[in-house]
Amino acid sequence: MRGNVWIARGFLIFSQLTALIIVVMVGQKPQENQVITSMPAIPADIASSVVAVEKVTQTIPSPQINKFELVANYQPRYEISWAHPNNYGQRYAQDVNGVPVNNQSIIVIHETVNSATSAINNFQTPHNNENAQVSYHTLIKLDGTVIYIVPPKFRAFGAGNSVFRGAKGIETVKTHTQFPPSVNNFAYHVAFETPLDGRNNSKSHSGYTQVQYNSLAWLIAQSSVPENRITTHKAVDRSGSRIDPRSFDRQKFFDILKFYRQ
Ligand SMILES: [Zn+2]
Numbered sequence: 251m252r253g254n255v256w257i258a259r260g261f262l263i264f265s266q267l268t269a270l271i272i273v274v275m276v277g278q279k280p281q282e283n284q285v286i287t288s289m290p291a292i293p294a295d296i297a298s299s300v301v302a303v304e305k306v307t308q309t310i311p312s313p314q315i316n317k318f319e320l321v322a323n324y325q326p327r328y329e330i331s332w333a334h335p336n337n338y339g340q341r342y343a344q345d346v347n348g349v350p351v352n353n354q355s356i357i358v359i360h361e362t363v364n365s366a367t368s369a370i371n372n373f374q375t376p377h378n379n380e381n382a383q384v385s386y387h388t389l390i391k392l393d394g395t396v397i398y399i400v401p402p403k404f405r406a407f408g409a410g411n412s413v414f415r416g417a418k419g420i421e422t423v424k425t426h427t428q429f430p431p432s433v434n435n436f437a438y439h440v441a442f443e444t445p446l447d448g449r450n451n452s453k454s455h456s457g458y459t460q461v462q463y464n465s466l467a468w469l470i471a472q473s474s475v476p477e478n479r480i481t482t483h484k485a486v487d488r489s490g491s492r493i494d495p496r497s498f499d500r501q502k503f504f505d506i507l508k509f510y511r512q
Pocket residue numbers: 359360361408483492494
């Protein structure tokens with residue numbers, strides 16, 4: 251009798267263990283179409299830009315005297331004004347169809363059109379309407395101050411309905427069933443504050459300040475994103491409505507960037 255009781259207890263324990271193992275295994279089964287909660291591999295070339303600010307005194311080169319002598323020791327002032335999390339998201343490791351994506355980073359240059367304060371207020375306001383959710387990673391005020399808004403490891407909502415036409419062809423990633431594909435998943439968005447005479451729909455304005463160019467070049471020099479992957483909102487836009495940054499002196503910017511990357 252006693253032996254039968256132990257056999258019965260043993261069977262019971264075995265059954266419970268089996269059930270537990272099944273429960274654990276089912277629980278671990280990956281669920282398809284689940285939103286990615288763990289951070290996908292983020293390109294290291296832009297992931298370090300915020301951290302780099304604190305190392306500025308070490309990272310500024312001491313170049314030979316040349317035409318950029320006046321900006322050789324330039325160190326931008328910076329502020330942090332994080333956007334509301336509602337206005338940015340994760341960078342995805344796969345698109346809406348489950349296809350893995352691993353685009354190299356690009357940098358997209360914008361302008362605010364309105365004031366920097368107005369843009370930041372908008373980014374810090376939670377918007378329930380997804381069409382109104384917008385952000386840049388970084389903004390550069392007229393006085394050259396760099397404002398960090400969205401950490402680089404996150405996907406800022408800077409250029410909906412966009413494509414990058416690079417050396418490898420067209421690049422764009424669809425991450426939302428309701429919205430067109432965009433470059434946001436692999437883009438770092440940085441915007442100039444627009445000068446006072448450009449707060450309108452004109453095709454051009456008086457342009458950006460020298461310190462804005464210096465700060466933009468300094469910021470981008472903290473990354474290893476190659477020149478041929480630095481672009482503008484106008485160039486990646488597919489809606490036909492974006493023309494920023496207007497009056498951007500491309501040559502001036504790349505000359506200063508080369509200087510900082512020496
Ligand atoms: Zn833009």
